[in-house]
Amino acid sequence: xxxxxxxxxxxxxxxxxxxxxxxxxxxxxxxxxxxxxxxxxxxxxxxxxxxxxxxxxxxxxxxxxxxxxxxxxxxxxxxxxxxxxxxxxxxxxxxxxxxxxxxxxxxxxxxxxxxxxxxxxxxxxxxxxxxx
Amino acid sequence: xxxxxxxxxxxxxxxxxxxxxxxxxxxxxxxxxxxxxxxxxxxxxxxxxxxxxxxxxxxxxxxxxxxxxxxxxxxxxxxxxxxxxxxxxxxxxxxxxxxxxxxxxxxxxxxxxxxxxxxxxxxxxxxxxxxx
DNA sequence: ATTAAAATGAAAACTATTCTTATTGCCGTG
DNA sequence: CACGGCAATAAGAATAGTTTTCATTTTAAT
Numbered sequence: 001x002x003x004x005x006x007x008x009x010x011x012x013x014x015x016x017x018x019x020x021x022x023x024x025x026x027x028x029x030x031x032x033x034x035x036x037x038x039x040x041x042x043x044x045x046x047x048x049x050x051x052x053x054x055x056x057x058x059x060x061x062x063x064x065x066x067x068x069x070x071x072x073x074x075x076x077x078x079x080x081x082x083x084x085x086x087x088x089x090x091x092x093x094x095x096x097x098x099x100x101x102x103x104x105x106x107x108x109x110x111x112x113x114x115x116x117x118x119x120x121x122x123x124x125x126x127x128x129x130x131x132x
Numbered sequence: 133x134x135x136x137x138x139x140x141x142x143x144x145x146x147x148x149x150x151x152x153x154x155x156x157x158x159x160x161x162x163x164x165x166x167x168x169x170x171x172x173x174x175x176x177x178x179x180x181x182x183x184x185x186x187x188x189x190x191x192x193x194x195x196x197x198x199x200x201x202x203x204x205x206x207x208x209x210x211x212x213x214x215x216x217x218x219x220x221x222x223x224x225x226x227x228x229x230x231x232x233x234x235x236x237x238x239x240x241x242x243x244x245x246x247x248x249x250x251x252x253x254x255x256x257x258x259x260x261x262x263x264x
Numbered sequence: 265a266t267t268a269a270a271a272t273g274a275a276a277a278c279t280a281t282t283c284t285t286a287t288t289g290c291c292g293t294g
Numbered sequence: 295c296a297c298g299g300c301a302a303t304a305a306g307a308a309t310a311g312t313t314t315t316c317a318t319t320t321t322a323a324t
Contacts, residue, residue: 012270012321034312049273054312056271070205074281075311089245092253102244105237109259112234113221118261121224125257127241129250144290146302166281181304186281188302206312207280270321277314288303294296 009063016048020056024066024080031069031077031097071097071126089127098129141195151178152188156198156212163201163209163229203229203258221259230261 002021006013023040024032032040034053041048057078060066066078071090087105089098105125113120134153138145155172156164164172166185173180189210192198199213203222219237221230237257245252 014271014321016272047273051274051313052272058313070202073202073208076205089248089250091250098248100244100248102240105240105244108234108237108240112232112237113259113261116221116230116232116261117264118221118223119264120259121262122260123258124260126255127245127252128254128256129245129248130253132249132251144301146290148303179304181306183282183305184303190282266324268321268323270319272319273317275315278312280311281309283308284306286304288301290301291299293298 005063005065009059009065011059011063016046016052017056017060019044019046019048020053021060021065024078028080028082029099031071031079033075033077035075037078069126070124087125087127089129092128092130137195137197141191141197143191143195148178148180148184149188149192151176151180152185153192153197156210160212160214161231163203163211165207165209167207169210201258202256219257219259221261224260224262 002018002025003013006017006021011017019041020037023037023044034050034057037057038048038050038053041053057066057068061068061078065081067081068076068078069088070076071088084101085106086099086101089100090096091098109123110120134150134157135145138149138153143149151173152169155169155176166182166189169189170180170182170185173185189198189200193200193210197213198210200208200210201220202208203220216233217238218231218233221232222228223230241255242252
């Protein structure tokens with residue numbers, strides 16, 4: 001499964017790529033910075049250089065295998081792209097990320113954009129929240 | 133008007149701060165990166181160090197005088213905070229930023245967050261669009 | 265197996281931003 | 295108006311996340 005995805009992206013199937021993709025597949029819905037992923041790989045006895053992590057994540061992103069997000073302005077995080085679009089809520093106290101999908105919200109965005117004579121290409125939406 | 137705002141923020145009224153605030157006031161609704169602002173100041177014969185620009189923008193942000201946005205992941209931009217909340221559309225072709233406010237969108241966000249048992253603290257929303 | 269093309273690790277380079285340090289400028293008090 | 299204290303400044307060094315370079319290794323197609 002994963003090997004095929006890498007090949008379909010026009011990339012060679014290498015150990016680093018397999019190990020990174022496998023880890024993200026095993027942790028769907030979780031978000032990792034490049035550095036965090038680097039540490040996880042080390043912990044799993046996979047010796048991958050940080051530069052390779054960055055390179056592979058970028059390649060995976062353009063291939064549509066992973067999504068990149070920027071919850072905090074100074075560090076990007078990545079997650080497996082499951083193909084199902086969703087937005088994020090970030091608990092400002094705990095840092096926990098909650099994924100959600102709201103059809104009404106999606107429709108509303110398209111409507112707003114069209115009212116201005118545009119077409120919606122992409123969007124970025126993060127709600128910063130706090131437990132009541 | 134502007135002097136008072138700086139004072140109310142607990143900051144001393146200095147030339148750099150006045151010049152930066154004046155420029156942003158004269159260009160409401162436009163967005164400037166620190167570097168761009170630095171160049172604008174130089175062009176206006178105001179000799180302000182880049183570090184000062186960053187420092188002052190941060191202070192203005194915590195004082196609520198300016199808003200910081202991150203349309204492109206590697207560079208923050210700032211605009212005068214007029215007190216009226218709005219979101220942004222970015223034309224992916226021209227780079228043009230369109231500000232908009234949609235009451236329904238705001239309400240919907242609160243609703244979504246409350247359904248999960250949270251309180252909305254802040255949000256970030258950018259629609260990437262293209263001319264039809 | 266052979267071999268060209270692509271991928272890797274390590275270190276250097278880059279870029280936006282922040283910090284350090286010595287100096288300057290604001291402002292309340294006398 | 296002069297003084298002294300302390301915040302603000304400029305300049306450049308430092309930092310952190312990320313990207314690039316380059317020599318070496320690995321992949322995959324024959």
